[in-house]
Amino acid sequence: MIRYCQLTTFVIGSIFFSANTFSQTKNISPAGSRMISSDIFGLFFEDINYAADGGLYAELVQNRSFEYSPTDNKQWQALSFWEYITPGFSYGSLQIETNTPVHPNNPHYAVLNSEHVGTVPQQNNGQPLPSSITTGRPGVGIKNPGFGNIITKKGERFHVAFFAKQLSVQPVDLFVSLQDPKGNILAEQKLTIDKKEWNKYTATLSVTAGHDSTQVVLLATSKGKIALDVISVFPEHTFKNRPNGLRADLAQLLADMKPSFIRFPGGCLVHGDGLGNMYRWKTTIGPIEQRTEQKNIWGYHQTVGLGYYEYFQFCEDIGAKPLPVLPAAVSCQNSGGTWRIGGTGQRAIPLEEMQEYIQEVLDLIEWANGPVTSTWGAKRAAAGHPAPFNLQYVGIGNEDKITPEFEQRFTMINNAVKAKYPNIILVGTSGPFHSGEDFEKGWAVANQLKVDVIDEHYYVQPEWLISNQYRYDKYNRNASKVYLGEYASWGNKLYNAIAEGLYMTGLERNGDVVSMASYAPLLAKDQFTQWKTDMIFFSNSTYYLTPNYYVQKLFSTNAGDHYVDKVIVKNNADSLQAGSCVYDSKTGDIILKLVNAGKQARQFQLNLAAFKKTASVATVTQLSGDADAENSFRSANAVAPVTSTINVSKKFNYESPAMSLTVIRIKTK
Structure with a gap:
């Protein structure tokens, strides 16, 4: 029997009945109404389906730091998506080195050696040569097609930044350009690499003619050797024109939903494929050249250019409360692909390392909320945000197998956070399904520890939603609140969306129990989709909105803070x-x-x-x-x-x- 109907009654305290979660009544509430959560409908973002790099994150260069590897994808290596070019019958060499990187967290960089810069011939034995040979400037360089293709339009401006250092005796002239596949220059700027130590170079490129398959080109046009790393190109127009920002059209679609909160960065991405792949928030802040890139559990790469600072900034920009989710000191039980054989690959941080990990959790709260005089508050201020982010929610764990190792570590984290930050609302986990062993054990842990909120997940057929629309009517009103953190019916047809809408009326009716809910997954890139039901599908040039998106938006933009019966x-x-x-x-x-x-x-x-x-x-x-x-x-x-x-x-x-x-x-x- 499912235990959510049999939880021991207790009172969490006034936290769910404060201004943090429930709105204060300004107009006179109607007779017979009851207060419900004002945070009920929000968004869940996970870097799945190329949702971040190549998606919401506006960076145009793929593998900008030469950190791709077979660990990400068996076909990838440090020069994947880069092409070595020698127009004008020039010659030289290109290699990857790790001896003196820009930063230890970013170990790989490219070394470009321009040995001979040729000329561009116009004829061969009196016969005209094809435009693919006669177009462009001679030199030795590299080019990048971006994430599939880069779309440019006439009049657009792009900001270029990269790190370089002069390795030869003489400085090296370097042209940074946007080109079409034939080598026609759409925009360019000349720079001279003349510093013997790593130096950041920048340029702004104005496009004179657009193309739907633009490429980024760095071309040495004089003899010499240089090192290159973190080659970045952003459109000038990002969401709110933020540097290192978000793709404006996709970000606006999310802002239009007026979500009360955003849960990030995942999902399964959080606890990762083994302990070494867990998402550690401290490695995602600071200058992008100092962040630690790693494989994505969904089979590609994450630059973490869209890191914790950017997530918090986006939440603030659209008026949504941040809900960061941290690993519960255990890795995903499906690590190593053990889901294929039904085993568990969950690994736990050794107990002797737990105090250090707990401090990492506490440091996040200080980073988000601490004064500029605090250690981590000062780091937030140095990044450009002296004011606190006013963090209220912290999630611990995601769909974890509720093992003794998990329970012990979750308890240690929960107790430490509550001791130092009693007003932080902690969100626990109840496994990946709406019922079953992990669901029951997750609720038992919540019941024992009096966890503020417990995160339920389920992906189901639309008929299940219809049949279970009264699920939360049966829940204990005095136990942990519910965050329905991931849910969807299997499909993007109108019927799926309407079934979800029908179920959401039950979430509103039980808004005193269900404090938050978010559909999942959020974004899916065309031809890079790993999950068969999503809210927004996009390409590099456009997007389309599913019926599911419209249902979610209709609820989130038409939320209330009181439920009224008998209307x-x-x-x-x-x-x-x-x-x-x-x-x-x-x-x-x-x-x-x-x-x-x-x-x-x-x-x-x-x-x-x-x-x-x-x-x-x-x-x-x-x-x-x-x-x-x-x-x-x-x-x-x-x-x-x-x-x-x-x-x-x-x-x-x-x-x-x-x-x-x-x-x-x-x-x-």
């Missing part, structure tokens, strides 16, 4: 019909969500008697269509919500179309 009257015996009514005390708006997951229209009776004065006209936003409809790159708007207005009264009926989510927003006077 929506429906056939309770009909599992394909669901609804919720919330009240937003900040705006005074009544928000009705009506879901019909069936093939015929359904009637809802709506009674606004709990509200003293209501407007006579309401805004209606509706997502509806064929159950099998879905969006794609070719038909990005095949399924999209439509907004209109209707007349309303204290009591009125509403006919909900087949396969639909309808949001009715009514102002009070």
